[in-house]
Amino acid sequence: MATKIDKNIVDYSVKRRSDTPPTPERPAKAEVIQMHERYERPNMLVGSTYKVKTPLSEHALYVTINDVVLNPGTEHEQRRPFEVFINSKNMEHFQWIVALTRIISAVFRKGGDVTFLAEELQAVFDPRGGYFKKGGKYIPSLVAEIGEAIEHHMQSIGLLEIPELEEQQKQLIADKRRQFEEAEGMKLDDNSQDFPESAQLCYKCSTRATVLMDGCMTCLNCGDSKCG
Numbered sequence: 659m660a661t662k663i664d665k666n667i668v669d670y671s672v673k674r675r676s677d678t679p680p681t682p683e684r685p686a687k688a689e690v691i692q693m694h695e696r697y698e699r700p701n702m703l704v705g706s707t708y709k710v711k712t713p714l715s716e717h718a719l720y721v722t723i724n725d726v727v728l729n730p731g732t733e734h735e736q737r738r739p740f741e742v743f744i745n746s747k748n749m750e751h752f753q754w755i756v757a758l759t760r761i762i763s764a765v766f767r768k769g770g771d772v773t774f775l776a777e778e779l780q781a782v783f784d785p786r787g788g789y790f791k792k793g794g795k796y797i798p799s800l801v802a803e804i805g806e807a808i809e810h811h812m813q814s815i816g817l818l819e820i821p822e823l824e825e826q827q828k829q830l831i832a833d834k835r836r837q838f839e840e841a842e843g844m845k846l847d848d849n850s851q852d853f854p855e856s857a858q859l860c861y862k863c864s865t866r867a868t869v870l871m872d873g874c875m876t877c878l879n880c881g882d883s884k885c886g
Contacts, residue, residue, distance in 0.1 A: 690734045693726075693769035700726060703740060706814070708807040713789050714800055717747040719755075721807045725815060737815045739766045744804065751800070758804070773818050779805025794853050794866035794879075831881045838869055838878065853878055 691697075705724035712719075726740040741763040744755045766772055784799035797803050812818040838854075853867040860868045860877040867879035874885035 691728050693728060693738050693767070695764075695768050697726070697767065697769075699740070706811055708810065710800075710803050710807060712791075712797070712800055712803055714784075715746070715748050715751070719744055719746045719748075719800075719804070721804055723808065723811045738817070739772065739808075739811065739815070741766060742808070758801070762808075773812055776805050776809035776812060776818070779808065781805075790866055794857065796859055796864045796866065827881050831878060834871065834876055834881065835878050838871060841871070 703724035703726060705722055707720055707722040710719040710721055722743040722745070723739050724741050724743075725737045728734070728736045728738060742759050744759050746755070762775060765775060780798075780802045782799045782801040782805070784801075788796055788798040788802070791797055791803075797806070809818065813820045853865075854869055856869070857866050857878070858868040858875070859866050860879060860882055862882040863877065863880040865877070865879040868875050868877045868882075870876075872885075874883055876883040876885075
């Protein structure tokens with residue numbers, strides 16, 4: 659359909675698709691808010707606090723991670739970590755703890771995939787050596803312990819998947835534990851974190867759960883064996 663223009667054209671604009679009102683055939687698209695550094699902090703945030711007690715310090719560390727909920731009430735609702743606070747009575751680590759919390763919080767607010775932080779922090783080793791926590795898991799440093807707390811939090815809010823052993827691996831571990839109990843004449847607790855005091859460190863899962871069975875070092879936690 660042609661339209662006759664009787665006046666001089668002094669200006670023009672291009673009509674975009676977004677300027678067209680929605681119709682039943684073309685419903686309006688929901689605006690999905692993504693995490694970015696310009697996102698303003700809400701007045702109230704929901705978070706969790708994790709107690710970190712290590713033999714490296716007399717006083718415990720308290721790691722608080724606050725989250726922001728994006729797109730609440732929609733199918734795109736997502737909970738993302740927004741900031742980190744670490745508190746302790748021990749002032750020896752005050753300087754680097756303040757720096758660490760600011761850097762981690764800045765990365766959280768930047769958006770994108772922030773799950774790499776947990777892995778990077780857990781890969782930090784203390785030159786003086788690490789320690790074993792309850793359950794026999796080896797922690798290479800205090801920074802790695804903080805990284806483990808962040809990883810646990812990301813798993814709890816659904817940002818990271820909780821690793822689970824396959825049924826075949828679970829059955830293999832159960833068989834190995836039973837064989838060890840029969841060979842040593844002892845009974846281990848059904849708790850998967852109960853391992854013999856003589857167990858050695860497993861280099862695959864970093865847990866002190868490796869025992870000698872049939873001439874082969876076998877882990878009772880993850881099932882890793884030098885004999886395959």
